[in-house]
Amino acid sequence: MAENVVFHFDIDGEDFSSAGGASVTVKKKLRQLGIDSEQIRRVAIAMYEGEINMVIHASGGTADVIVSDHEITIVLADHGPGIPDVSLAMQEGYSTARDHIRSLGFGAGMGLPNMKKYTDSMKIETELGRGTTITMTVNIT
């Protein structure tokens, strides 16, 4: 049983230009580990959506990616406003992003649904006014 590798990223809020940078770095590292390209892509998309969400709604947060020999775990944690209605937020197209965010091409209401679609498990822990922690896993072969 090999040790796990952990990659930690601080996601800078308010900065759309660099949003998605962590997912690009993770993609590169997973390639070095010889992970299947389809699995890499699923991790990258889930992580990218999560990063963007944290920038739009929570002024940033942290992302940790833990790679073990059988799965990749992505933990996205922020101290934002929390999600009032998780089941509503999980609906495709539902978005609370403001117009100026939408005008940048973000906030289409596909973030959380995509994160669920591309991962094998997803857990949302959220508390209003406290923040949200999303834990996702992708099984690797």
Next chain:
Amino acid sequence: MQEYKHSVSLDVKKCRGCTTCLKRCPTEAIRIRDNHAQINSKRCIDCGECIKVCPHKAKKAVHDSLDSLADFQIRVALPAPAFYGQFDNIDNIDVIIEGLYRLGFDYVFEVAGAAEMVSAYTRMYLERKDVKRPVISSACPVITRMINMNFPYLKDHVMPILPPIEVAASVARERMEAEYPDLDPDQIGIFFISPCTAKVSYVKNGFAGKQNNIDRILSMRDVYFKINDIIEKIDEPEHTAASGMIGIGWASTGGESSAIFNDKYLAADGIENCIKVLEQIDNEDFTGLDFIELNACSGGCVGGAMTVANPYIAQARLQILKRYLPVSPNRPADTKIPEKYFVDESVSFDPGHLLSDDRNTALRMMSEIEAITAELPGLDCGSCGAPTCMAFAEDIVKNETSADECTVIMREMFHDYLVNHKETTLSDAYRDFMDRSGKTREKKSE
């Protein structure tokens, strides 16, 4: 797997081991070892960035010389569209074509003409409902190699149609063989006048494993200097150019896209920008596009490492040259894409990123890399011979270099040593050294 043949070479005598190319290589393929650059051929995508930035002209493009015209009885020139933008004070492409004939070519087939055919085929291809969108242009070999290397998921998006140079070469060869049925086909030489190194590699390696029809590849720069004088003396050209606005438009970014007659396209240039676009397309972040044109060189093919003119000046000249040309005189007779212009599969190869075939070993190495990187200064100065501290950590874990190569850490260690030994400080040591070498500068005030 057959080894990939590259078209960037290094003159070891001229290379001073500076870090200019190291920092600019988009795939981190370069290391400085033994005081000179080394290129990892598994990672090199032949983009030519290192040739463009080398301050000592140590990096060179590999290509054939004009002397190779003598190798064939019938010589055919295939000038890339960017070629026409190299010349100053020309108001008609005919003189350039005439210049090529007078230089010693028996026939000239413009790649711009073939580009118009490819544009027509692209429009047919985009009408198909069963293709993965966005369709990515296959014209820039740097981009297709980059996709094969780092974006395996996007492979199926690359248009499986031969690029204009190959279409031009196969049309040229067919016509020449028909015209000279009694001539040994080996006596027909097809010469591509290339703006860039990537197309040289493309010719050497074949596109998607298909045999290509190009026999020699000439540097646009070499041919430019040879025919510039010839062109000045041409009053009445006997030959005429046969390409139109669309074909010549391929020389710069956006030209290929504008020829699909569809607004849903994206055209980008510069390798770093292209990589960012590919990352976003790979993340499905930007959807609803039909076509993507990516050119590794700034400005498009006019920005290639074997061109002479500034890419933007070349583009401005082309705008003027194509003003009075027909839109697209070269149209395919067929209404569907000929089978012979399709490629079955894209080339796959080992990009050399993998740390180990064994997952557990790779994980252990990655842990070590992370731990070492945390200890490194994070300046990405390149003094160790690797482009970034992270790349240096990888090299250490792969036993390709030693941790002692980090000059920043060495300096700190040296300083600590001096302080701990209380013998002297670094500035004392420096002063002693200068005194001994008789270089002490006079102090301004005592």
